[in-house]
Amino acid sequence: MTTTAAQGRPGSRLRLKTPASIDIFTRILTHGPIGRIDVGRQTGLSQAAVTKAVAPLVAEGFIQVAGELPAGLSPGRPVYPLTVVPDALLVLGIKVNVDEVIGVATGMTADIRHTVHLPLADTALESVLDAVEEVAGRLTAALGDDVDRLVGIGVSVSGDVDTDGGVVRDSPLLGWSGVPLARLLTERLGRPVMIDNDVRALTIAEHWFGVGVDSRSFAIVTIGRGIGCGLFLNGDVVAGSHGVAGEIGHLPLASMDAVCVCGRHGCVEAVASSSAILRAVRAASGNDALEFADAAELARAGDRAAVAAFDRAGTAIGAALAVVANLTGPDTVLVAGEGMRDFELYESRIRDVFTAHAFGAAVDCTIITREHTFDDWARGAAASVIRATVRQTFPT
Amino acid sequence: MTTTAAQGRPGSRLRLKTPASIDIFTRILTHGPIGRIDVGRQTGLSQAAVTKAVAPLVAEGFIQVAGELPAGLSPGRPVYPLTVVPDALLVLGIKVNVDEVIGVATGMTADIRHTVHLPLADTALESVLDAVEEVAGRLTAALGDDVDRLVGIGVSVSGDVDTDGGVVRDSPLLGWSGVPLARLLTERLGRPVMIDNDVRALTIAEHWFGVGVDSRSFAIVTIGRGIGCGLFLNGDVVAGSHGVAGEIGHLPLASMDAVCVCGRHGCVEAVASSSAILRAVRAASGNDALEFADAAELARAGDRAAVAAFDRAGTAIGAALAVVANLTGPDTVLVAGEGMRDFELYESRIRDVFTAHAFGAAVDCTIITREHTFDDWARGAAASVIRATVRQTFPT
Numbered sequence: 081m082t083t084t085a086a087q088g089r090p091g092s093r094l095r096l097k098t099p100a101s102i103d104i105f106t107r108i109l110t111h112g113p114i115g116r117i118d119v120g121r122q123t124g125l126s127q128a129a130v131t132k133a134v135a136p137l138v139a140e141g142f143i144q145v146a147g148e149l150p151a152g153l154s155p156g157r158p159v160y161p162l163t164v165v166p167d168a169l170l171v172l173g174i175k176v177n178v179d180e181v182i183g184v185a186t187g188m189t190a191d192i193r194h195t196v197h198l199p200l201a202d203t204a205l206e207s208v209l210d211a212v213e214e215v216a217g218r219l220t221a222a223l224g225d226d227v228d229r230l231v232g233i234g235v236s237v238s239g240d241v242d243t244d245g246g247v248v249r250d251s252p253l254l255g256w257s258g259v260p261l262a263r264l265l266t267e268r269l270g271r272p273v274m275i276d277n278d279v280r281a282l283t284i285a286e287h288w289f290g291v292g293v294d295s296r297s298f299a300i301v302t303i304g305r306g307i308g309c310g311l312f313l314n315g316d317v318v319a320g321s322h323g324v325a326g327e328i329g330h331l332p333l334a335s336m337d338a339v340c341v342c343g344r345h346g347c348v349e350a351v352a353s354s355s356a357i358l359r360a361v362r363a364a365s366g367n368d369a370l371e372f373a374d375a376a377e378l379a380r381a382g383d384r385a386a387v388a389a390f391d392r393a394g395t396a397i398g399a400a401l402a403v404v405a406n407l408t409g410p411d412t413v414l415v416a417g418e419g420m421r422d423f424e425l426y427e428s429r430i431r432d433v434f435t436a437h438a439f440g441a442a443v444d445c446t447i448i449t450r451e452h453t454f455d456d457w458a459r460g461a462a463a464s465v466i467r468a469t470v471r472q473t474f475p476t
Numbered sequence: 477m478t479t480t481a482a483q484g485r486p487g488s489r490l491r492l493k494t495p496a497s498i499d500i501f502t503r504i505l506t507h508g509p510i511g512r513i514d515v516g517r518q519t520g521l522s523q524a525a526v527t528k529a530v531a532p533l534v535a536e537g538f539i540q541v542a543g544e545l546p547a548g549l550s551p552g553r554p555v556y557p558l559t560v561v562p563d564a565l566l567v568l569g570i571k572v573n574v575d576e577v578i579g580v581a582t583g584m585t586a587d588i589r590h591t592v593h594l595p596l597a598d599t600a601l602e603s604v605l606d607a608v609e610e611v612a613g614r615l616t617a618a619l620g621d622d623v624d625r626l627v628g629i630g631v632s633v634s635g636d637v638d639t640d641g642g643v644v645r646d647s648p649l650l651g652w653s654g655v656p657l658a659r660l661l662t663e664r665l666g667r668p669v670m671i672d673n674d675v676r677a678l679t680i681a682e683h684w685f686g687v688g689v690d691s692r693s694f695a696i697v698t699i700g701r702g703i704g705c706g707l708f709l710n711g712d713v714v715a716g717s718h719g720v721a722g723e724i725g726h727l728p729l730a731s732m733d734a735v736c737v738c739g740r741h742g743c744v745e746a747v748a749s750s751s752a753i754l755r756a757v758r759a760a761s762g763n764d765a766l767e768f769a770d771a772a773e774l775a776r777a778g779d780r781a782a783v784a785a786f787d788r789a790g791t792a793i794g795a796a797l798a799v800v801a802n803l804t805g806p807d808t809v810l811v812a813g814e815g816m817r818d819f820e821l822y823e824s825r826i827r828d829v830f831t832a833h834a835f836g837a838a839v840d841c842t843i844i845t846r847e848h849t850f851d852d853w854a855r856g857a858a859a860s861v862i863r864a865t866v867r868q869t870f871p872t
Contacts, residue, residue: 323836332729
């Protein structure tokens with residue numbers, strides 16, 4: 081289906097025919113500018129193999145050689161660093177939140193060119209399809225003539241998402257199950273659409289274009305409306321054999337009295353999602369008109385019930401971080417998500433509980449935090465399409 | 477240090493100089509007999525590369541060509557399947573339990589040739605060093621003249637084990653911390669010794685020579701004195717950036733009232749290890765002379781406290797299985813360990829709790845069980861040495 085990218089530009093499809101050429105292109109994409117010698121060293125391939133793979137990609141305009149000097153004028157050994165041409169292909173990444181759809185248009189390096197935010201009145205399927213269509217339409221309009229280089233569109237949602245089958249199997253936050261979202265959107269938009277779990281997509285973006293570029297292993301834990309996790313281990317993002325991985329939001333780490341929106345008992349999200357915190361503070365105050373910002377203000381002011389609600393959340397999140405560290409042993413855990421806005425309300429509890437339950441050297445796992453932007457999520461959906469395009473697995 | 481394998485047989489060291497040759501040898505080792513065409517297809521390497529890598533290994537006696545037919549007499553296309561020569565190199569694998577040391581001598585395919593079991597009076601370091609020396613001595617004696625092909629010795633223990641540094645950083649079951657076990661044993665035994673976490677070693681054995689050979693991803697969960705887990709994801713065993721991974725025994729999934737031997741609260745092992753179950757049954761019965769077999773008999777007879785103790789254990793183990801499935805998404809989980817002897821006492825509770833907490837398609841993760849033999853553990857330690865030898869990372 082990536083052939084649609086060739087509309088009006090025959091030959092512009094990115095063709096990588098062997099595992100070696102995929103490795104080489106990936107290395108240049110994620111580590112460029114990089115010399116041929118380093119590409120060979122890092123991929124374990126010969127110089128000859130690198131040169132052979134790179135030549136047609138340069139000819140087709142996917143890779144450029146920077147700073148090439150005529151051999152006779154070279155002041156020393158010429159390096160001819162390689163970079164991917166960001167403009168060669170474009171993608172859209174769209175993230176569906178419960179109250180907003182966010183889209184970005186990016187180049188091959190997930191560099192954001194345009195951004196669109198659109199409020200979402202409800203999460204009914206038709207409402208979401210309409211909103212995604214609107215966002216995609218505004219982004220393609222913004223691309224102008226460049227739209228002929230648009231490879232496809234990635235859409236990410238939270239929950240159990242079957243990327244290969246194109247189906248959202250179960251998304252408690254959206255209230256969806258068994259939704260063939262990729263097909264519905266491909267029909268609506270007239271362009272190839274792939275779907276992915278939102279945190280997995282974010283992890284792909286961090287792996288190829290973010291904190292994970294040189295990391296041996298890392299995890300991302302997102303806090304906010306949902307509590308999610310993406311894992312990068314043994315050289316790749318953990319996708320889950322059955323399509324599920326990183327689902328820390330529903331690990332049974334909270335009290336079995338706590339009932340989750342998914343219907344299970346004891347889930348992390350049942351006490352640690354922003355809506356669970358708000359529910360607890362509303363119940364304690366008897367004020368159902370409170371918003372999350374009000375609950376955070378109460379906690380800052382020392383309100384006992386509000387402090388207790390954030391403590392409960394921090395306890396569950398800290399335990400979840402310890403689970404990630406003890407079980408999967410990442411070098412680094414990046415904590416992100418919209419919950420970062422009020423992170424000081426959970427942070428000490430999260431770190432204390434993590435330290436209490438981290439086993440042995442797992443306590444050496446570095447926990448770093450990052451300011452949240454919703455655009456990151458949409459960029460993740462774009463990165464998911466970029467990766468599938470490079471790996472020649474973009475769903476057809 | 478693998479040069480010691482060459483004692484008396486100059487040239488017998490397994491030299492694999494490139495990542496490609498390691499891939500090719502590994503494929504033949506784990507999938508032989510296998511034709512050159514399939515080796516090329518499965519490794520993504522050219523026929524020429526395969527032939528070039530295989531030739532010296534055949535000449536050196538590490539790989540043999542089975543059923544080679546003179547081309548003129550071939551009834552069809554000759555296949556010439558390749559296998560590793562199991563006798564080419566030998567290793568010892570030794571597992572240290574709290575009350576027993578078990579050792580095996582194996583060939584390159586982790587095929588067990590000799591087995592030694594030795595009771596252990598206590599887990600004091602000197603007692604364990606003496607016992608390992610005794611077991612290694614009996615195994616090398618059993619090897620006779622073949623001992624000149626002995627590459628090295630793998631020793632596995634439970635806990636946080638730093639394989640690269642050769643240090644048992646923390647083993648609550650043995651009561652050890654910061655023990656430079658590899659160096660101490662290398663000095664004692666006069667041969668290279670590498671150490672590994674016991675479950676990680678078992679996972680390596682299953683990955684290369686067991687249920688995991690053709691699996692995309694799998695987990696092993698062991699129940700018994702400890703509750704352990706090994707993970708195989710994205711093409712390799714998960715080792716843990718800081719040396720810790722798969723530590724499900726200390727995930728905070730039990731009641732915070734339960735105190736673990738490691739000192740933490742709420743660990744799975746605090747209610748689910750065989751000693752925790754026994755402790756609960758002894759406390760309820762007031763009979764401190766009960767053994768684990770007695771506790772199991774009481775549960776079979778319907779004794780309320782004994783049934784409750786196994787239920788508590790099954791609840792924690794089932795939750796731990798759900799954590800493994802939700803977080804890492806393996807295709808299959810193999811449940812093993814000495815706890816399998818009484819598995820019917822936990823099984824329905826384990827499966828019910830797993831199903832209750834498995835998120836979405838994670839419930840499709842296949843849970844299989846296997847009869848336990850302690851020799852499997854020792855074979856794991858041997859497989860760990862075999863893998864390090866092939867990967868040219870055997871610690872020096």
